[in-house]
Amino acid sequence: xxxxxxxxxxxxxxxxxxxxxxxxxxxxxxxxxxxxxxxxxxxxxxxxxxxxxxxxxxxxxxxxxxxxxxxxxxxxxxxxxxxxxxxxxxxxxxxxxxxxxxxxxxxxxxxxxxxxxxxxxxxxxxxxxxxxxxxxxxxxxxxxxxxxxxxxxxxxxxxxxxxxxxxxxxxxxxxxxxxxxxxxxxxxxxxxxxxxxxxxxxxxxxxxxxxxxxxxxxxxxxxxxxxxxxxxxxxxxxxxxxxxxxxxxxxxxxxxxxxxxxxxxxxxxxxxxxxxxxxxxxxxxxxxxxxxxxxxxxxxxxxxxxxxxxxxxxxxxxxxxxxxxxxxxxxx
Amino acid sequence: xxxxxxxxxxxxxxxxxxxxxxxxxxxxxxxxxxxxxxxxxxxxxxxxxxxxxxxxxxxxxxxxxxxxxxxxxxxxxxxxxxxxxxxxxxxxxxxxxxxxxxxxxxxxxxxxxxxxxxxxxxxxxxxxxxxxxxxxxxxxxxxxxxxxxxxxxxxxxxxxxxxxxxxxxxxxxxxxxxxxxxxxxxxxxxxxxxxxxxxxxxxxxxxxxxxxxxxxxxxxxxxxxxxxxxxxxxxxxxxxxxxxxxxxxxxxxxxxxxxxxxxxxxxxxxxxxxxxxxxxxxxxxxxxxxxxxxxxxxxxxxxxxxxxxxxxxxxxxxxxxxxxxx
Numbered sequence: 001x002x003x004x005x006x007x008x009x010x011x012x013x014x015x016x017x018x019x020x021x022x023x024x025x026x027x028x029x030x031x032x033x034x035x036x037x038x039x040x041x042x043x044x045x046x047x048x049x050x051x052x053x054x055x056x057x058x059x060x061x062x063x064x065x066x067x068x069x070x071x072x073x074x075x076x077x078x079x080x081x082x083x084x085x086x087x088x089x090x091x092x093x094x095x096x097x098x099x100x101x102x103x104x105x106x107x108x109x110x111x112x113x114x115x116x117x118x119x120x121x122x123x124x125x126x127x128x129x130x131x132x133x134x135x136x137x138x139x140x141x142x143x144x145x146x147x148x149x150x151x152x153x154x155x156x157x158x159x160x161x162x163x164x165x166x167x168x169x170x171x172x173x174x175x176x177x178x179x180x181x182x183x184x185x186x187x188x189x190x191x192x193x194x195x196x197x198x199x200x201x202x203x204x205x206x207x208x209x210x211x212x213x214x215x216x217x218x219x220x221x222x223x224x225x226x227x228x229x230x231x232x233x234x235x236x237x238x239x240x241x242x243x244x245x246x247x248x249x250x251x252x253x254x255x256x257x258x259x260x261x262x263x264x265x266x267x268x269x270x271x272x273x274x275x276x277x278x279x280x281x282x283x284x285x286x287x288x289x290x291x292x293x294x295x296x297x298x299x300x301x302x303x304x305x306x307x308x309x310x311x312x313x314x315x316x317x318x319x320x321x322x323x324x325x326x327x328x329x330x331x332x
Numbered sequence: 333x334x335x336x337x338x339x340x341x342x343x344x345x346x347x348x349x350x351x352x353x354x355x356x357x358x359x360x361x362x363x364x365x366x367x368x369x370x371x372x373x374x375x376x377x378x379x380x381x382x383x384x385x386x387x388x389x390x391x392x393x394x395x396x397x398x399x400x401x402x403x404x405x406x407x408x409x410x411x412x413x414x415x416x417x418x419x420x421x422x423x424x425x426x427x428x429x430x431x432x433x434x435x436x437x438x439x440x441x442x443x444x445x446x447x448x449x450x451x452x453x454x455x456x457x458x459x460x461x462x463x464x465x466x467x468x469x470x471x472x473x474x475x476x477x478x479x480x481x482x483x484x485x486x487x488x489x490x491x492x493x494x495x496x497x498x499x500x501x502x503x504x505x506x507x508x509x510x511x512x513x514x515x516x517x518x519x520x521x522x523x524x525x526x527x528x529x530x531x532x533x534x535x536x537x538x539x540x541x542x543x544x545x546x547x548x549x550x551x552x553x554x555x556x557x558x559x560x561x562x563x564x565x566x567x568x569x570x571x572x573x574x575x576x577x578x579x580x581x582x583x584x585x586x587x588x589x590x591x592x593x594x595x596x597x598x599x600x601x602x603x604x605x606x607x608x609x610x611x612x613x614x615x616x617x618x619x620x621x622x623x624x625x626x627x628x629x630x631x632x633x634x635x636x637x638x639x640x641x642x643x644x645x646x647x648x649x650x651x652x653x654x655x656x657x658x
Contacts, residue, residue: 187592
């Protein structure tokens with residue numbers, strides 16, 4: 001069976017030909033039905049641009065996006081509309097993504113009627129109530145007639161999810177979907193999203209800068225690490241977290257502050273050769289990480305773009321120098 | 333060696349209220365806290381818990397609609413006791429940079445974009461009565477070397493210009509990338525160790541507390557609900573809210589973790605719940621909690637919690653320990 005989503009050699013450029021920013025560079029990614037994939041990386045790595053291309057909000061500059069085996073650029077109108085319904089996005093800011101003048105009920109009944117998921121106002125309202133129940137906004141009658149400003153950030157994000165669910169999506173892109181929510185309620189949102197996967201077989205592309213959240217949400221899924229528009233490492237979450245191979249992944253994991261004093265003390269430091277992130281307008285030749293990489297080999301890393309090679313432990317690593325080398329991230 | 337720990341700053345029963353159109357917001361409600369010389373204290377808690385307001389009240393930078401009443405803040409400069417809330421004019425200016433400086437959340441916005449970094453430093457020094465241009469230059473160059481000219485770190489150099497003894501940092505790493513966060517954390521740790529500056533970290537991010545603090549104060553609905561050593565707070569919390577926060581936050585290298593949310597939402601600060609304001613979200617709550625707000629109870633010499641049921645929290649944690657490794 002074809003993967004639910006496949007990105008083939010995707011490039012995305014912004015700006016003019018004089019000042020061209022390469023936001024995404026030769027990206028290859030396959031996501032199977034029912035998978036949870038976390039796209040992680042720092043700002044400017046291209047993770048959000050990738051997410052927006054996946055849902056059809058941005059066209060790639062070149063390359064192909066296949067949904068259920070079909071190239072979305074070649075789809076007829078009906079198929080394209082079906083794809084746009086099947087792939088939904090949940091944005092970061094629940095304060096900006098909901099219409100402030102609409103009560104919650106209307107936010108849900110409008111797309112239900114528009115996309116013929118309900119035929120009458122009454123059946124749409126019934127379905128809206130079911131959706132609120134799914135996202136744990138109960139008792140439902142308390143929420144139906146409220147406006148976004150009457151809800152907390154966490155509750156608004158639940159409404160965003162319910163709204164995405166109106167069109168029965170197969171694939172959800174969650175772009176920093178819990179980053180703005182208070183820590184005490186983040187986990188319940190993540191658990192609710194995970195339930196959608198098990199109950200409705202929704203496939204997830206979860207985009208985050210927070211490695212701890214990625215680890216928790218995708219514990220049985222996959223992590224994809226991006227740096228300056230390219231994938232540098234990907235693999236099963238538990239392998240990537242416990243046995244990272246790319247020097248950038250290792251640096252990130254070593255650097256991330258830990259909410260645990262014992263772990264914070266035991267973390268080993270990885271010194272980079274430079275703290276400066278290269279400009280996207282003028283990317284280094286070869287491996288884009290080489291000016292900062294402690295293992296860079298002159299003559300090789302500054303000339304050749306490393307291929308993403310599979311490793312026996314799972315996943316793949318874009319570093320010919322270090323792909324077979326494990327390191328300890330914690331002192332005993 | 334002087335072995336008695338010096339109380340550097342003392343907050344006594346500090347209340348801060350904001351007058352708003354919808355009513356009186358009780359942002360800080362009776363905080364009593366000693367800051368010891370050389371320590372680093374983290375204030376943790378969610379948005380609206382009062383931690384930033386408390387920080388602003390120490391440097392007297394609250395907005396006009398805020399009132400500090402009642403309350404007393406005492407700063408000790410050598411043998412002199414200074415009533416911070418009574419400071420005005422030049423005395424206040426002197427206190428703000430020389431004794432106590434604050435680094436704000438979006439520090440980049442705190443820069444004047446049309447002044448060069450050196451002009452900015454000189455301006456600050458001169459307005460504090462430091463007119464020896466050469467001396468300011470030397471001091472600033474030393475600081476720039478210290479922060480290794482990293483633009484993200486230069487911001488952290490300014491508050492050190494006049495060598496304050498207390499530095500308050502509000503969300504020092506929020507919205508920064510991971511590798512930048514690490515350089516800031518390492519720099520702050522280095523400053524803490526080498527310059528012996530007393531620090532207060534304000535952050536919703538528990539990792540900042542775990543990485544940098546000796547002591548941690550958990551705030552909820554304007555009060556300190558738990559205060560203890562960093563290990564007490566992370567491994568042996570006695571307030572259900574602290575326990576809830578720690579159970580809600582994943583680590584990266586800590587392996588598989590079962591996490592739990594705290595039910596409900598943060599309280600409405602205009603209409604606080606009766607009794608303990610955490611009771612509507614608390615699984616330990618009894619009828620007593622709905623009526624009477626618990627005081628901060630000293631549990632061990634290093635730890636205090638404002639909970640009638642702290643012993644039940646202890647029992648719960650014996651059955652289900654928090655992240656105990658090794």
